[in-house]
Amino acid sequence: MNIKLLNIHLSDLPEEKERFDTLISPSGTVATLNKIASNLGIEHMGYDGAFPNSEEVAQAIKNDIRNTLESGSSPVLLFTTLVYNAQSTLAFITEIKQEFTHSVKIIVGGQLIPFAKKAYIQNLNIDAVCIGDGEALIPELMNDIKQGTLKRHYEKWLSSSPETTGKFEMVDYSNFYQLDERMLAQKALSGLSQLCLQGLGGPGCSWAANNKNKACDFCSLQNITEMNRQSLDTVMQTQKYLQDTLNPDRFFDVANQFLPFLSVKENIEWLKKYINKREEYNINTPKYVYLTVISVTDKIATLLKQAGVEEVYLGVDHFDKTALTELNKSHRSMSQLEKTLDALQKNNINVRMGLVVGSAAETKTSLQSLKDGIRWITEKYSDIMKAIGVFPIYILPGSKVYEHVKKMPQVKNIIDSFESKGYFTQEEQKQLTFEYMKEHSQVQPEDIFETIKALQSMTPDNTISYSYIESPNADALKL
Ligand code: SF4
Structure with a gap:
């Protein structure tokens, strides 16, 4: 089974209104998730809703899903959920599930999840809810999707093992939308x-x-x-x-x-x-x-x-x-x-x-x-x-x-x-x-x-x- 991983960070703020301290920068989290996918040899694409605007990015993601399905691969959407984008992320997930039903897998992770874990686990539009470090979680997630054994809830940290402690990934921008x-x-x-x-x-x-x-x-x-x-x-x-x-x-x-x-x-x-x-x-x-x-x-x-x-x-x-x-x-x-x-x-x-x-x-x-x-x-x-x-x-x-x-x-x-x-x-x-x-x-x-x-x-x-x-x-x- 061939997977294409779409790493997505939605943002309601247009580029020029991006955060004061980080200024205008393509999401570093998406670039890191891309790096993890790249290390695992998984086809991937990173999307950041701040540019050119959320509607265009949403259309690009949908086109990517269609093309991936046509090519015979399985699209897996991994959303980074934070306090400022959770509402729009959940709305977009609903839209995607209505349009593509079970042909896409939806995974959510991010800092906000542990504080409203029940809400995410009970949301039937979401296939798996993750708490922990992407570096520790993504290999297991990809494996479980391939084996057809995806669970609803994952929690895994790099610090759980001395060999992986502190092995946080760098960044990869080679597959980053626009x-x-x-x-x-x-x-x-x-x-x-x-x-x-x-x-x-x-x-x-x-x-x-x-x-x-x-x-x-x-x-x-x-x-x-x-x-x-x-x-x-x-x-x-x-x-x-x-x-x-x-x-x-x-x-x-x-x-x-x-x-x-x-x-x-x-x-x-x-x-x-x-x-x-x-x-x-x-x-x-x-x-x-x-x-x-x-x-x-x-x-x-x-x-x-x-x-x-x-x-x-x-x-x-x-x-x-x-x-x-x-x-x-x-x-x-x-x-x-x-x-x-x-x-x-x-x-x-x-x-x-x-x-x-x-x-x-x-x-x-x-x-x-x-x-x-x-x-x-x-x-x-x-x-x-x-x-x-x-x-x-x-x-x-x-x-x-x-x-x-x-x-x-x-x-x-x-x-x-x-x-x-x-x-x-x-x-x-x-x-x-x-x-x-x-x-x-x-x-x-x-x-x-x-x-x-x-x-x-x-x-x-x-x-x-x-x-x-x-x-x-x-x-x-x-x-
Ligand atoms: S604890 Fe948080 S807000 Fe305080 S210096 Fe560290 S990262 Fe910044």
């Missing part, structure tokens, strides 16, 4: 084309793995301690191949933190090796990476520059001391932030920066600190500050904040509905944010959203300030 067109469109839109890599600082997070209180409260990846243990040679071979074949203007290292250690000393040693390997493989494509504020010293910033890092995303989160303490960052003072930004500025490394508003209890003082902080940053670091994202807390299943919200009686109907249908509507997601702020902060949600609006108008023209959640309609929420 990749060339997309790279050209990226360039037209933002001046550069950018491809995702899977780096050694992921898929876990060195911060969550090594500090005593573990992951940040608002983070949905609470157990992300397992790090990629592939060699630096494997990383550089991937970069070299992409540089020679696709020649993007920039790589985006999607590791949650580019630097794989918490200790500065270990990171310095690692960066030196990284730089040597990069030279050995003749890599000159610049890079965009995620960093924590505390991981950057003068020495580290100099080495980052030598490692090709030209822009970083810094999770600054807040400026207020009490809010930072609640966010598990009590050590993160303003002088620490200043040292980090000074070091990046000295090395001419650009910064994109994210603030999370309403995760910690907001007060009048904390809201004022946001205004003061942004004013200070835009004045002192205007040469390197490319964008400041101001994000109202987004309640992500899996986060500590979600665990708290789940216990709030006023949102019980929304949580119950999520657990039975497998997704939040946008309005439900907004309402969770609003109710959490109302319960948790000392100021009203309206004051928080007013502050966010004011912050957005404070930033200079070249700095996009951006937020996912608009203030919801108070009447509609019956406040």
